[in-house]
Amino acid sequence: MLLSDLLHETYSAVAVNKARSGLTILGIVIGIASVVALTAIGQGVQATIQSSIQGIGSNLLIVTPGAPRGVGQEVSAGRGNAQTLKLDDAAAIGQLDGIKAVASEVTRSYQITAKGTNTNTRVDGTVPEYLTVRNVEVAEGSFIDEGQVTSLAKVAVIGPTTRDDLFGVGSTDAIGSVLRINKIEFKIIGVTKAKGGSGFSNQDDVVFIPITTAQRFLSGNVYVNTVSVSVADASGMTAAQQAVTQLLLDRHHIGDPLLADFSVMNQSDIVAAATSVTSTFTILLASIAGISLLVGGIGIMNMMLTNVTERTREIGLRKAIGAERKDISRQFLAEAVMLTFLGGGIGVALGWLIAWATTKFASIAAQVTLPSVALAFGVSAGIGILFGWYPARQASSLNPIEALRYE
Amino acid sequence: MIELANVEKIYKNGDAETRVLKNISFKVNDGDFVAIMGPSGSGKSTLMHIIGALDRPTSGSYVLDGRDVSKLSDDELALVRRDRLGFIFQAFNLLPRATVLRNVSLPLVYAEVPAEERDRRAGDALRAAGLPEDRWNHLSNQLSGGQMQRVAIARALVNNPAIILADEPTGNLDTKTGELVLHTFQRLNQEQKRTIILITHEPYVAEHADRIISVRDGEIVEDKHNGNKRVVNDHSHAAI
Ligand SMILES: Nc1ncnc2c1ncn2[C@@H]1O[C@H](COP(=O)(O)OP(=O)(O)OP(=O)(O)O)[C@@H](O)[C@H]1O
Ligand SMILES: [Mg+2]
Numbered sequence: 001m002l003l004s005d006l007l008h009e010t011y012s013a014v015a016v017n018k019a020r021s022g023l024t025i026l027g028i029v030i031g032i033a034s035v036v037a038l039t040a041i042g043q044g045v046q047a048t049i050q051s052s053i054q055g056i057g058s059n060l061l062i063v064t065p066g067a068p069r070g071v072g073q074e075v076s077a078g079r080g081n082a083q084t085l086k087l088d089d090a091a092a093i094g095q096l097d098g099i100k101a102v103a104s105e106v107t108r109s110y111q112i113t114a115k116g117t118n119t120n121t122r123v124d125g126t127v128p129e130y131l132t133v134r135n136v137e138v139a140e141g142s143f144i145d146e147g148q149v150t151s152l153a154k155v156a157v158i159g160p161t162t163r164d165d166l167f168g169v170g171s172t173d174a175i176g177s178v179l180r181i182n183k184i185e186f187k188i189i190g191v192t193k194a195k196g197g198s199g200f201s202n203q204d205d206v207v208f209i210p211i212t213t214a215q216r217f218l219s220g221n222v223y224v225n226t227v228s229v230s231v232a233d234a235s236g237m238t239a240a241q242q243a244v245t246q247l248l249l250d251r252h253h254i255g256d257p258l259l260a261d262f263s264v265m266n267q268s269d270i271v272a273a274a275t276s277v278t279s280t281f282t283i284l285l286a287s288i289a290g291i292s293l294l295v296g297g298i299g300i301m302n303m304m305l306t307n308v309t310e311r312t313r314e315i316g317l318r319k320a321i322g323a324e325r326k327d328i329s330r331q332f333l334a335e336a337v338m339l340t341f342l343g344g345g346i347g348v349a350l351g352w353l354i355a356w357a358t359t360k361f362a363s364i365a366a367q368v369t370l371p372s373v374a375l376a377f378g379v380s381a382g383i384g385i386l387f388g389w390y391p392a393r394q395a396s397s398l399n400p401i402e403a404l405r406y407e
Numbered sequence: 408m409i410e411l412a413n414v415e416k417i418y419k420n421g422d423a424e425t426r427v428l429k430n431i432s433f434k435v436n437d438g439d440f441v442a443i444m445g446p447s448g449s450g451k452s453t454l455m456h457i458i459g460a461l462d463r464p465t466s467g468s469y470v471l472d473g474r475d476v477s478k479l480s481d482d483e484l485a486l487v488r489r490d491r492l493g494f495i496f497q498a499f500n501l502l503p504r505a506t507v508l509r510n511v512s513l514p515l516v517y518a519e520v521p522a523e524e525r526d527r528r529a530g531d532a533l534r535a536a537g538l539p540e541d542r543w544n545h546l547s548n549q550l551s552g553g554q555m556q557r558v559a560i561a562r563a564l565v566n567n568p569a570i571i572l573a574d575e576p577t578g579n580l581d582t583k584t585g586e587l588v589l590h591t592f593q594r595l596n597q598e599q600k601r602t603i604i605l606i607t608h609e610p611y612v613a614e615h616a617d618r619i620i621s622v623r624d625g626e627i628v629e630d631k632h633n634g635n636k637r638v639v640n641d642h643s644h645a646a647i
Contacts, residue, residue, distance in 0.1 A: 005516050016504055317500045320461055321514040321562070322489020324482045397481075401462045404500060 001327045010334040013307075024303040025343040028380055031293030032347025035376040036368060037354035038289045042282030044359070044366035049274045052203065053267065059100075059234055060133065061241055062265050063093070063227040063248070083223040084261040087211070089251060090227045096243050098236040103130040104224040106214040112166065112207060114179040119165040123181055123207045125214020133230040141175045141190030149210045154217075156186040160194045161205035181207065184217050237266055293376070296343065297383035304336050304391035315395050316403025329389075329396035336388020337381065344380035348373055409435040409458060409570070409602070414467035416453055416625075427453045428625045431467070437569070438600040440592070442613035442633075445622035451606045452497055452574055454622065458604060459492055459572045460484045489517055493563035497574040497606075499555045501547040507533070507558050508543050514566045532561035537587045552579040560588060564595070570602040571595065577612055589615045590639035615639070 001009075014021045065084040087104055094102040106125035111118055130136060131143055143157050156179060158166070167174045178185050186209060195203045215222055231240040245257065245264050254260055265273075308315070315328055351373075355366035416428035427450045435441050445451050456462040457469060460476050461484075469476045471487065479487065488494075493514075501510050511529040512520075520528070533543060536557040542550065547558060556579045563571055571592070577585035593615065595601045605616055613619045614637045621629040 001517060002519055002521075004522070012504070313500070314502060317502065318513070318517070319485060320459075320488065320494060320496075320500070322485055322517040322566075324485045324517070326482075327517055399462075401456050404496070404498075 001323075001330065006330060006334055009331050010338050013331075013335050014338055020303060020306075021339060024299050024339055025346065027296035027299035028293075028340055028343025028383070029296075029347040029350060031289070031296035032344050032376045032380050033350035033354060034289040034292050035286065035379070036348055036351025036372055037358070037366070038285035039282060039372040040351070040355035040366040040368045041358055041364060042278070042285045043369060043372075044355075044364045046275065046278040046282060047367060048365060049278055050271055053271050053274060059231040059237060060267055061229040061231060061237070061244060062270065063089075063229060063244060063262055064225070064265070065223070065262050083221065084252065085224050085227060086222055087224060089248060090224065092247060092251060093227065093229055093244055096240070096247060098232045098240050098243075100230040100232045101129040101132045102230070103127050103133040103228045104211055105130070105226045105228070106211055106219050106223075107225045108218065110181050110218070112162070112179055112181055114166045114177060117166050119162060121162050121165075121205050121207060123209060123214065123218065125209050125211040125218065127211055129230075130208070130228075133228045136195070137193040139191050139193040140172075141188075143190055143192075144208060144210050149212050152212045152216055153210055154184065154186045154213060155189045155209065156181075157190040157192060157208040158188060159192050159204040159206040162207055163191050165205075179207070181209075182218060241266055290379075293379055293383065296380075297340075297387045300336055300339055300384065301387035301391065303339070304332060304388055305394070307335070308332065308391045308395040311395075312398065312403045312406040315398050316400045316406065319398070319400040320404065325396040329392040332392035332395050333385065333388045336392070337384040340380045340384030340388075344377050347380070348376060351376070408437055408470075408472060409604075410468075410470040411458070412468045412470075414454075414457060414464040414469060416450070416457065416462075417465045426625060428457070428464070431625075431627060433620060433627065433630060435602060435604065437602055438596070440596045440603045440605070440615075440617045442605045442607060442616035442619045443622060444607055444610065444613040444619055446608060449622045450625040451608075451622055453625075455572050455574050455604070455606055459494055460487050461494075489514060489566065491569050493566060493568035493571045495556075495559050495563045495571070495573040495576045497578070499559040501555055501558055501562075503548040504546060506544050507538065507547055507550070510547050510558055511561045511565050514562065518566060528565055529561070532565040533558070535564055535591055536561040537584060537591075553581070553584060556580060557584075557588075560591070564591075568601070570604070572604050572606075574606045575608070576605065577607070577609075585612070586639050593639060611637075 063085065085104075090102050090104040093099060103126055107122060109120060110123050111120050112123070126144070127149055128143060128145055131138070136143075138157070139160070141157070144155065147153075148155055158174065158179075163171060163174045166179065167177065174188050174191055177188050179188060180186070192204070192206075192208075211224070229240070229244060231237055241264055245260070248262055248264075249255075249257060249260060252261060318328060352368050355368045358364055358366045411434075412432050414428055414431040415426065418425040418427060431454065443451055443454065453462070457464050460471060460479075463477055472491070476484070502513070505513075508526060508529050511532055512525040515525040515528060530543070533540075538554060538557040538561060542554060547555060550558065556576065560573070560576055563573070573592070577588055580588060589612065592603050592605065596603050603616070605612070607613050614633060614635070617633055617636060619629070619631055619633050620627055
């Protein structure tokens with residue numbers, strides 16, 4: 001059989017039963033589209049998280065209370081709940097050589113109200129050094145100063161997103177207004193510059209207050225959640241990390257570093273930890289998508305088997321007038337492959353569209369990558385051949401007379 | 408050359424066995440025009456399927472052109488059918504959703520004949536079978552029974568087979584069209600020396616052949632030369 005005839009036969013067979021071919025293709029479309037879209041979203045989330053971690057400041061060491069428990073678990077929800085770090089520890093770190101600045105934080109989420117509006121956001125009790133350590137700039141007013149920390153002042157500096165939520169987008173009368181955290185009034189003295197970031201890593205949705213105020217009126221204890229340490233230059237990172245670890249071990253009277261009640265991470269540790277979480281997430285999404293692809297493939301096999309049964313007489317006739325086994329099996333295989341390729345093509349386009357829409361409306365920069373498209377397409381072609389092969393073989397091995405008698 | 412020796416065909420259905428063909432032996436030389444005649448259910452179609460290499464006998468031997476059919480593979484049989492044989496099935500067996508031209512040219516598709524030559528040869532065959540040209544692009548399930556029969560005949564002729572096997576080819580035709588078909592067979596037999604095996608239950612149709620083999624209950628009861636062969640002459644149906 002010539003190739004042009006094979007294509008002609010395949011096309012007319014697929015076109016004859018448009019509804020059924022369409023539904024079968026739809027199965028593959030959904031499978032492929034979900035593989036392409038979900039892996040794109042997974043990779044987008046990964047990239048977003050990495051860039052926001054990199055955005056928190058360079059040459060940064062993060063000291064958190066609680067024992068280091070290995071990569072991956074360090075970013076778990078329990079981090080920072082242990083109570084082992086105090087402001088004195090931070091002050092001592094600041095005295096070490098090669099340390100530029102140290103900023104302690106006490107962080108928790110609260111319901112914030114102002115003038116009848118309210119929002120739930122992160123309240124970050126911190127010190128003036130926070131600006132240097134975390135690359136934050138003030139857009140209006142001023143940041144918390146040393147005096148306010150000493151005097152336990154009830155003042156607040158808010159992020160632009162919080163400002164928008166409480167006072168309306170771009171509002172200029174936030175400064176001087178009052179907001180309430182836990183029924184305690186704070187006077188707003190400044191608004192920070194937008195830093196970007198989105199979703200769960202939004203660095204603009206925050207309320208800064210003096211750390212001492214946070215300890216006295218909100219947390220009610222003397223511990224801190226995080227100590228961010230800015231190292232003077234990049235080449236001193238390893239030395240600084242060791243020095244900080246040793247200092248805290250001494251201060252906490254711990255001899256064995258394995259028993260440390262705190263952990264010191266540098267930026268690449270955090271990126272690695274976050275990446276291992278997000279890649280697990282991406283793999284999860286991809287396997288869900290893979291299952292729908294498999295279901296689509298079984299749909300093709302089902303259609304092809306029905307097809308073979310329905311067209312038994314036709315197969316018998318074709319064999320009777322001289323079709324060889326390979327002519328018959330190729331014809332059915334070509335049908336399956338054509339269905340999967342159509343489904344694959346539409347699926348890739350649809351997946352790309354979903355990724356595009358996610359980027360546009362859900363502010364996750366979904367990334368459609370060539371490998372995921374190639375994988376999805378390869379799998380769909382594979383499915384077409386695999387799931388088309390069995391019905392094709394069934395069809396080709398029919399006895400012509402029995403096939404012609406089939407009703 | 409067709410040589411059957413002690414051919415038997417038994418259908419098994421659970422415990423029940425049906426002996427459809429019993430001890431069939433005969434030879435057909437190249438260029439013969441043979442009619443196989445018998446009442447309904449006597450095994451004529453079953454015999455045609457065996458002669459046409461579509462089915463294998465349960466026992467006995469069938470040698471076609473010097474080759475033992477029972478020793479050929481499925482694909483070798485397919486090539487024999489494609490290159491040497493033309494079938495007209497009792498039930499026509501046309502592809503329902505394909506045009507008349509496509510149906511007729513289908514054997515040539517498998518013989519990998521290029522499209523233009525295919526259409527030309529299909530046209531010749533349709534003319535020989537007497538199907539008017541305005542029907543050639545109809546779908547085959549939009550035709551009358553007689554028209555379908557002529558498409559089936561054209562399809563059997565299109566690959567210029569050495570042996571034509573026709574199962575009740577005039578069963579759905581009026582006398583005139585039937586005669587045209589019989590004339591076509593006689594012409595193919597006489598002018599091109601093709602072997603024709605014509606299956607029918609009507610003595611009148613059988614009398615157009617040179618030899619008549621009568622079958623009853625799966626056995627040959629008579630095998631005789633047809634002394635008073637009916638010859639259809641050209642001008643008796645010029646109007647079709
Ligand atoms: N697959 C089968 N299984 C069982 N019996 C069968 C099968 N095929 C045919 N038969 C039987 O074989 C006998 C002969 O059938 P066949 O079709 O050869 O008859 P025929 O002479 O062509 O009849 P008609 O003139 O009506 O076409 C019938 O009795 C039929 O029931
Ligand atoms: Mg019959």
